[in-house]
Structure formats: structure tokens, C-alpha cells
Amino acid sequence: MTQLALVIDLNVCVGCHACVTSCKEWNTSGTAGYMSDYNPYDKDPTGTFFNRVQTFEVGEFPNTQTVHFPKSCLHCEEPPCVPVCPTGASYKRELDGIVLVDYDKCIGCKYCSWACPYGAREIDENQKVMKKCTLCVDRIYDETLPESERKPACVLACPTSARLFGDVNDPDSNVSEQIRDNGGYQLMPEWGTKPANHYLPRRKTNITIHRDELTRVDNPLNKERQLPMPDDDDQTLDDIMSW
Amino acid sequence: MHPAFSVIFLTTLIGVGQGLFLALYTGQLYSVIKVLPVQDSPGFYGYGSLLALVFLVGGLFSSFFHLGRPERAWRSAAKWKTSWLSREVIVLPAFMGTTFIYSMIHISGWNPVLFSLSDALVVDLSLFVGGINMVLAFALFICTAMIYACVKFLQEWATPLTVVNYVLLGMASGFALSTAFASYVESDLIHFYGGWAIVLTVAAFITRSASLIRNNNIKYKSNLSSAIGIRHTSIKQKAQGSMGGSFNTREYFHGAKPSLFKSIKWIFLVLAFVVPVALLTSALATDMFILFLLAFIVQYIGLMAERWFFFAQANHPQNLYYQSL
Ligand code: SF4
Ligand code: SF4
Numbered sequence: 198m199t200q201l202a203l204v205i206d207l208n209v210c211v212g213c214h215a216c217v218t219s220c221k222e223w224n225t226s227g228t229a230g231y232m233s234d235y236n237p238y239d240k241d242p243t244g245t246f247f248n249r250v251q252t253f254e255v256g257e258f259p260n261t262q263t264v265h266f267p268k269s270c271l272h273c274e275e276p277p278c279v280p281v282c283p284t285g286a287s288y289k290r291e292l293d294g295i296v297l298v299d300y301d302k303c304i305g306c307k308y309c310s311w312a313c314p315y316g317a318r319e320i321d322e323n324q325k326v327m328k329k330c331t332l333c334v335d336r337i338y339d340e341t342l343p344e345s346e347r348k349p350a351c352v353l354a355c356p357t358s359a360r361l362f363g364d365v366n367d368p369d370s371n372v373s374e375q376i377r378d379n380g381g382y383q384l385m386p387e388w389g390t391k392p393a394n395h396y397l398p399r400r401k402t403n404i405t406i407h408r409d410e411l412t413r414v415d416n417p418l419n420k421e422r423q424l425p426m427p428d429d430d431d432q433t434l435d436d437i438m439s440w
Numbered sequence: 441m442h443p444a445f446s447v448i449f450l451t452t453l454i455g456v457g458q459g460l461f462l463a464l465y466t467g468q469l470y471s472v473i474k475v476l477p478v479q480d481s482p483g484f485y486g487y488g489s490l491l492a493l494v495f496l497v498g499g500l501f502s503s504f505f506h507l508g509r510p511e512r513a514w515r516s517a518a519k520w521k522t523s524w525l526s527r528e529v530i531v532l533p534a535f536m537g538t539t540f541i542y543s544m545i546h547i548s549g550w551n552p553v554l555f556s557l558s559d560a561l562v563v564d565l566s567l568f569v570g571g572i573n574m575v576l577a578f579a580l581f582i583c584t585a586m587i588y589a590c591v592k593f594l595q596e597w598a599t600p601l602t603v604v605n606y607v608l609l610g611m612a613s614g615f616a617l618s619t620a621f622a623s624y625v626e627s628d629l630i631h632f633y634g635g636w637a638i639v640l641t642v643a644a645f646i647t648r649s650a651s652l653i654r655n656n657n658i659k660y661k662s663n664l665s666s667a668i669g670i671r672h673t674s675i676k677q678k679a680q681g682s683m684g685g686s687f688n689t690r691e692y693f694h695g696a697k698p699s700l701f702k703s704i705k706w707i708f709l710v711l712a713f714v715v716p717v718a719l720l721t722s723a724l725a726t727d728m729f730i731l732f733l734l735a736f737i738v739q740y741i742g743l744m745a746e747r748w749f750f751f752a753q754a755n756h757p758q759n760l761y762y763q764s765l
Contacts, residue, residue: 252679
């Protein structure tokens with residue numbers, strides 16, 4: 198069964214909020230209708246968002262790390278928000294595992310927002326219905342868009358590619374590979390919600406260089422053998438040496 | 441959580457309605473098995489259950505203020521298989537309807553005998569309908585309480601004590617009202633109801649205190665480390681993702697000063713339990729209607745404070761993402 202999800206790489210997120218603004222832009226003008234704002238240009242602006250970026254400082258100075266933490270609905274595989282909904286407005290799609298709210302059925306009772314441990318749902322104070330991330334369900338299947346753009350707006354906007362999108366149940370997908378290779382984890386696993394979205398932790402960036410990669414095989418000077426091969430522990434410069 | 445007045449009124453008002461009906465029906469049941477004297481059918485059971493209905497209607501009315509889209513409220517009966525809220529939405533009107541029928545049977549006097557179990561035990565229509573309604577009253581208590589008790593990560597609520605408290609608090613206030621009602625119509629059941637009102641209030645005091653003690657010692661399963669998945673003992677939040685707050689900062693925090701929060705606890709313990717028991721005791725000694733009425737009113741105010749505290753005390757795990765509140 199397909200389970201679409203986001204994988205968010207905390208190692209490269211720079212906290213620029215591009216995903217927040219592109220999410221709002223796409224969804225406020227999308228099929229879901231606008232996402233209300235209050236005092237947008239005034240003191241204490243507030244409004245409805247599907248995605249927010251928070252910032253945490255880990256450790257004590259001088260050994261600190263600044264972690265930017267994007268947060269949206271995790272499209273849980275066992276979503277506690279769905280069974281509590283009295284109207285059936287909240288549901289999880291069989292097709293791709295996306296958790297959605299039917300805005301025409303929702304009565305705005307807020308019970309689902311109590312039942313989400315992550316605080317991923319927000320009521321739209323103006324339309325009085327519950328809203329949350331849709332994984333841009335209205336663009337990922339849109340065949341009028343070029344294939345490369347059939348991704349959630351936040352994923353396309355991220356300048357550092359900190360957001361990956363794909364099927365976490367397909368072991369060969371890019372997201373599954375990233376989760377496997379880079380220690381992808383879920384938030385609050387203790388509640389058994391099985392969030393589909395995963396996060397990749399902070400990690401040291403290592404590259405492995407093999408010995409043969411240290412020698413330039415396509416060095417044009419090599420052909421002519423104009424200059425002698427340097428000793429192994431000598432310094433080398435591409436332009437003046439043959440090896 | 442942020443306590444919503446619509447829900448405070450809903451849960452306390454229907455609790456009184458359910459408790460009052462149960463008190464009246466207990467009276468009728470006991471009179472059938474000749475433990476208690478029979479009451480005037482229309483004047484006591486009939487108008488008494490109409491009074492219960494008034495409280496139920498009040499509760500239902502205030503519940504609409506909790507909904508963003510009250511005009512769609514009928515849709516909420518759809519998912520009764522999974523949602524306790526949906527079950528409550530079905531049971532509450534059923535209980536109201538049956539209470540109305542029960543009251544009408546008594547007021548109209550059309551009360552045919554259905555069957556008799558023995559010479560002494562004759563089951564008439566009102567007894568039968570009342571029996572069904574008694575089951576509905578308890579079902580409604582369970583539905584209301586389970587709405588809160590079933591959310592497992594709201595650890596203050598996720599305990600059987602929540603259900604026990606809703607039942608006992610509702611019954612205590614209903615029996616207190618039935619005592620005042622019995623005193624008003626000058627029925628001879630004042631002492632029966634007054635006694636039970638005291639017993640139920642004391643029982644509710646014990647179970648509510650048990651839940652307060654339990655909640656004081658709660659070990660939270662989630663912490664900031666599990667919330668963001670970073671294992672470190674020192675994590676400070678620098679930004680919450682919004683400037684003027686958000687739904688997350690408004691809905692899940694009670695927003696009261698710690699001193700007020702603490703004092704509400706003592707206020708409700710005094711108003712819902714101590715004062716009513718004292719008033720009921722002195723009222724039973726003097727048989728003064730005004731004291732019975734006062735006992736009920738004070739207890740009701742105490743229960744509103746209790747419900748406020750019930751909501752405010754629940755600590756939602758999403759608050760971990762909002763450390764600076
Ligand atoms: S993150 Fe919250 S809203 Fe999203 S599926 Fe999970 S429980 Fe539901
Ligand atoms: S707010 Fe809407 S989606 Fe949420 S539980 Fe209520 S009806 Fe369902």
C-alpha cells in the first residue's frame with residue numbers, strides 16, 4: 198500500500214521559512230480555499246498555516262547547535278485524529294495514505310485537534326473548519342503540470358533540498374533509502390501513531406575517498422610524460438605535474 | 441487545554457439533568473417495591489422530569505456554541521462506530537426524548553399496566569419507559585466521559601476515574617436538585633434524597649480527590665527530546681514559528697496565572713463538596729427550602745469550577761513544541 202510522506206532533513210534545513218510561505222501561497226489560492234489571516238500587517242499577526250518552522254538551540258554555549266524544525270501533519274499510518282471525528286470529515290485515503298479533512302462535512306468541533314499529539318491541525322477562524330497539510334493533494338496528481346513539478350509546494354520551494362517527497366512504503370524509493378541510510382526517525386513514537394513523515398537527524402558529513410581517486414587519471418600532462426612522477430608524499434599540483 | 445465555556449455548561453447541565461432523572465426514577469422504583477411512599481404522579485415525577493429536561497435542553501443549547509458550523513451538527517451522528525463524541529450526539533437526544541415521554545406519561549395519566557411480575561410487582565408504562573431511560577442516562581454519562589478518557593495522550597484524562605467522576609458528580613448535583621425539588625413540592629422524600637445527595641457528594645469527593653492525587657504524580661510519556669527527536673539534556677526553544685501566536689498557542693493552554701489555576705482547585709473542592717454537604721445537613725435539620733436550593737446552586741457553581749479545572753489541568757503533548765508559553 199502506498200504511503201506518501203515527507204522526509205525532512207534537519208541536517209540541511211537552514212530555517213528560511215520558504216516552505217512555510219510557499220505552502221501558504223499554494224494552499225490559500227488552491228482548491229481548499231483561502232487560509233485566513235488576522236492582523237497580517239499589524240501588531241501580533243496570526244493566521245492559519247499548514248506548516249511552521251521552529252528553532253531550537255541544543256547544548257550549552259559554546260557547544261551549541263541551532264536546529265530548525267519544520268512541523269506539519271505527519272500523515273500518521275495510525276492517525277488518532279481520524280476515528281474520533283464524529284462526522285467522518287477527517288479521513289485517511291486508502292489510495293496513498295494522505296490524511297485529509299472534508300471541509301464540507303467538518304462541523305468545527307475541534308475534537309480531532311485534541312486527538313493529534315503533534316498539534317498539526319489548526320482551525321480556520323474564519324471558515325470555522327479544521328485545516329491541515331494535504332501534502333498538496335491538488336497538485337501532486339495534476340497532469341497539466343510537468344512531471345517534475347508534481348510535488349508538494351514546500352518540497353519545490355526548499356532551497357537546500359531539506360524536504361524529500363515520496364512513498365515510504367516502497368523500499369526502493371528515494372525517501373525510503375534516505376530513511377535507511379541516514380537514520381530517519383519518527384516523532385513521539387511512544388504513542389503508536391506511526392507517523393509517515395520522517396526526520397533525518399543532524400550528522401557529520403563524511404565523504405570516503407579511495408586511494409585511486411587521488412590520482413588524476415585524465416590529466417593531459419600525463420600523456421606526454423613531460424614531467425617526472427612525484428614521490429608519494431610530495432605535494433602535487435595538477436598543472437605542473439604529470440600525475 | 442483551554443477550557444471552553446460551552447463545554448463546561450454542556451457537561452455540568454446535562455449531568456444535573458441525568459442525575460435529577462435518576463433520582464426521580466429511583467423514587468418511583470422504590471415506591472413500586474414499597475420501600476418508599478408513592479408520590480403524586482403528575483406533580484412529582486411528571487414535572488420533576490420536565491425540570492430535568494430543562495437542564496438537558498440548556499446543555500444541548502450551549503453545546504452548539506462550541507461548534508464552528510452548528511448548522512451541520514446533524515452530521516455528527518455519522519461515525520458512532522468509532523467516535524465517542526458521535527455516540528454522545530446520538531444518546532443525548534434519545535435521553536431527552538425519552539425523558540419527555542416519561543414526563544408526559546405521568547402528566548397525562550395515561551399509564552397502562554404492561555405486565556406484572558408478581559402480585560406486588562406491577563410494571564406499568566411509566567416504569568418501563570423510565571427503565572429504558574435509566575439505561576440511557578448511564579450510557580450518556582459514559583459517552584460524555586469517554587470523549588475525554590479515550591484520548592490516551594491526554595494523560596490527566598485517560599483514566600477510568602474520569603468516567604467514575606462524571607457519573608458521581610452528575611448524580612450528586614442531580615440528587616441535590618431533587619432534594620430541593622422535593623422540598624419545594626413538600627414531598628416526604630426530602631430526607632431520602634437529601635441523604636443520597638450527601639452520600640453521592642462524599643463519594644464524588646473521594647474519587648475526584650483520587651484523580652487529583654493521580655494527576656499530581658503523572659509521569660509524562662513524551663518530552664521535548666521525543667517530540668523533536670533530539671537526544672540532549674539541554675534544548676532551548678528560540679522560535680515558535682509565529683509572531684502573534686497561533687491556534688496551537690490558543691487552544692492548548694489555559695492561559696490563567698499559576699496562582700489562579702491553583703486557587704480554582706481549592707475553590708471547587710470547597711464549593712462542590714464541603715459547602716453543599718454542610719448546607720444539606722443543616723437544611724435536613726431545619727427543612728428550609730431555601731437552604732436546599734442554596735446547596736444545589738453552590739454545588740453547581742462549584743462543578744463549573746471543577747470542569748474548568750478538569751480542562752485546564754490536561755497537558756497536551758503538543759505543548760512541548762511551545763516551550764516559552
Ligand atoms: S500528525 Fe496529527 S493530524 Fe496528522 S495524521 Fe497524525 S495525528 Fe492526524
Ligand atoms: S473539527 Fe471537523 S474534522 Fe475535526 S473532529 Fe470535528 S468534524 Fe471532524
